[in-house]
Amino acid sequence: MAEALATVTRVDGLGMISIRADLARAGEAIADAAGLALPDMTRITTDGSRWLGWMSPDELLLILPAQDHREAQTALEQALAGEHALVADVSDLRAVFDVIGPHADDVIAKLSPADLAAMPADGLRRSRAAQTAAGFWRVEGGFRVFGFRSTADYLHLILRNAAIPGSQLAPR
């Protein structure tokens, strides 16, 4: 039996902080507090353990190891003191999966209408996977996919179904 197109693994232990602010004014302060560069539109920056993703013109998402979460939230709140801003703990709001393998692109292409060829290496796409909202960015060997926690089982199932052995998209 052929190999699966990619392995699909649930990723636990991540904290997430949603940040809404005027990025033109407060972007640098946020970046400093997050310890990462401010991402450009539709991009994500990382130091290997933390990620700062552009979610909308006035929204960022900081993803980091759960144990660093409280400290980071405090730092962000302090950095944004006096600004009109919203910093919210959303660590429990999402489910995260790694889709890693030689044909990880095919798995995503079966579920999301995003144009992967047009997505830069540091791109972050908020899209959908079949019938549920999902976003993703590239990690080594594949993608990190996030969706809502309530549909985690569905997301896990459709990712695995899309990865079944022998179903790569290349013409045969």
Place this chain on the structure above:
Amino acid sequence: MSHTPPFRLARGGRLIDRAFQVPFRFDGRHLRGLQGDSLASALLANGQMLMGRSFKYHRPRGPIASGAEEPNALFGLGQGGRFEPNQRATTTALLPGMMLRSQNCWPSLDADIGAVNSWLSPIFPAGFYYKTFIHPRPFWKHVFEPIIRHSAGLGRAPTDPDPDRYEQAYAHVDTVVVGGGIAGLLAAQRAADQGGSVLVLEQTAIWGGRTPVDHPGGQARIDDLLADLRGRGNVTLRRNTMATGLYDHGYLLAREALADHDPNQGIPRQRLWRIRAGHVVTATGALERPLAFACNDVPGVMLASAVRDMIVDYGVAPGQRVVVVTNNDDAYRTALIAADAGLEVSVIDARRTADGDLPQAARARNIPVLMNTGIAKVKGGRHVEGVVLCDAEGEGKATGGIDCDVVAMSGGWSPVVHLWSHCGGKLTWDEPQAMFRPNPERPPLGADGQGNVSATGAANGDLRCAGDLERAEQPTMPVWCMPRNAPYKLRSKMWLDFQNDVKVSDVELAAREGYASVEHTKRYTTLGMATDQGKVSNINGLAVLSKALNQPIPQTGTTTFRPPYTPLTLATIAADARGEAFQPLRKTPMHDWHARNGASWEPVGHWRRPYCYPKGGEDRHAAVNREILAVRRGVGTLDASTLGKILVKGPDAGRFLDMMYTNMMSTLPVGKCRYGLMCSENGFLMDDGVVVRLTEDSWLCHTTTGGADRIHGHMEDWLQCEWWDWQVYTANLTEQYAQIAIAGPKAREVLERLPGSIDLSQDALPFMTWAEGDIAGIPARVYRISFSGELSYEIAVPTSRGLELWERLHEAGRDLGITPYGTEAMHVMRAEKGFIMIGDETDGTIIPQDLGLGWAISKKKTDYLGKRAQSRSHMKDRSRWQLVGLESLDGRVIPDGAYAVDEGVNPNGQRKTQGRVTSSYHSPTLDRPIAMALVRHGTERMGQVIEFPMPSGEVLKGRICDPVFYDKEGARLNG
């Protein structure tokens, strides 16, 4: 008259491998074909020309085509869950062990009783059903319709679930070329030279289209092109992929057959491609047209191209003696190929002269060629036995005859313009070639207003697109009726639509009866409504209609080309969305606990919420009653995690919420909760929930379960589009928190048994306040709010710890009989308290004032969404139906939704109404039915009795009362 059945030639067949025999079964008979055969070629090789029955008259049918346009040779294929009806024998590859079943015949294909319809054909003219089944009126529903439905449809639908897997995939391509013939491959080469990505789709497994069959040296040319394209990094060649439809913005659907040939290998059987194409090139070729001569439907009458495909591709001769009948040079290829295969051939040409390269080559081979000649009629019933010849321009008087087994007809070619037309591309009538072809001036337009589709090759009307492989040809002469002046007797036997039995005379009848529009004629006669969707019949039919209407063909126009090009199965469209993956199922963190504890589910949006938890053989009603009494007498828990939780923060957040809600939220003190109503701009109640003041500049808005996403979107809509300069941010935190309602006189006692930092006492945490801290070591917010009317706390904790808290509460309250309760107990308890429910008491036409909620509408505010609408005269109308309670007079529950009748009838003769039931339950607390209703002048009519007639004729009666049935003083809120 003897005839030669179809047979396998001793040599030839570029697609078959004679070394590998393939056994299969046809209506129970064991037959053998060869590897590479289509079902049609395999059956022909076994001498089987009869492959189906026509739909209306059950006339015997053989294959007439060799491709996707085949209207006759359709089979039920496979068994059990893999059974598929209406599979075209010409495009289905033969596989070992295949099971073919003939369709639309009984008791068998050979002896079909339905064929009696054919003898009666003079009394089944076009429009027969419409004319006949009008009277007597009741007969339609009880007699005619059931009979017609029973006999309608060709194949039978499968009854078992499809065991195979299907999937979808997305692609983004600069240029998609549809069609892998020579025109498509050349177009791909040109597009690839421009540097963008190119995807070539070919519906069959074989590249090259007609070129390898029609042109000596054609295969080599195709091989060269393929080698070139395969060497290019920007070209993808995808076989077995049929482009089914083209939609706006270059959205192209295509079906790839991955494992039709071997469904057991575990991969998806078919894949539906959803392609965003920058540009689409249709290189979809052309379809040969039949000729309309009498009895052109007898098995053995085939398209000329199909006859030579059978010989060249499969080494199969449809018969020993072939008559080619044509109005063009191309059909001479069939004559030459048949002669090469050692068959007897003659050519009948309706034209006066034929001196192109191909006719000359035929004459040089000593093939008899009769000019200015037509077929007066085909002899034979179940197979061709010969043709009667006549003057092509005459009335059908016999001028001779030829004994034959096969008639290879060619009425010219029609470009395949389906994809071009799907998305608005227009056609132009090409008079010299007698065809509709794409009008390059009016292509389908992309988002930029520029054409995003172009046609090439035969699909563009360029029938001679093989470049230097082509030979000089003389023009086609349009022949829409053979002979030209055929009398009615012959015209009534000239088939246009072979599957639906529509003849020249039927279309003429429709024209005489006033059907001038081709779309109306199609539906009246069923022309083009067969499974081939007019691929074979369309152009001939509208040419006949044009002649009958005495107008040029372009004035008649074509019917509308709609996707799909050939049928898609529902399984392919549904793809992975079946079984567990049918729909996303949203689950709270306590979902599995509910399942383990026997929850009977209720779908709420994509969530499943426990309706109740039946125990020990209880029915749902008993379980709900038990749960309610447990809460009212002790303590219960509800999983309220699905409620929307939207954080609203910023300097203008208070002002914003004052606009969103009808009541005042800006003045709510920190630490307090307030029930709020939200209306649409039109004043109608759209959502409700408890708003919590978290800090000086932040509020948490609870919404209904269904409102979570909708209300968040509603808020952002106003913030982004209208009040973009207000300083407000929102965040939908619905899934960040699990929320548990613990309600009942013993709720506090249970909570206090858990270690925690929050003072839950009445003084420290009175009704409609909240506190933050930890409970059982879990960070929590506790809201003193109540939807049941009991002492109640709602506790929000991080989702990941929701189950932990739920289980700790149940451990702590076990000796107190703590009981999980579901949505129905919640519903009944709120109704006992007279609390409204969005979606029960509201339906999009209800304003808060109707529901006695005027107290929740701020009089101080200058504005809120809905305020102006609520001051309109109709909204102020005192005769609007108002919310009241109802007591059933005889102890029976008045059904939810029942209407209260009034005196008199409306202009439609229906009883006037004066109210309706919005919620109705048996209250276990009060041990009697309770109901809420909207009633005209309701609040002024306390004590009056209104009547609810039931469909059975019975009349239920209800007495109008206050909607608060239980604990009017609210004493129980404090335990």
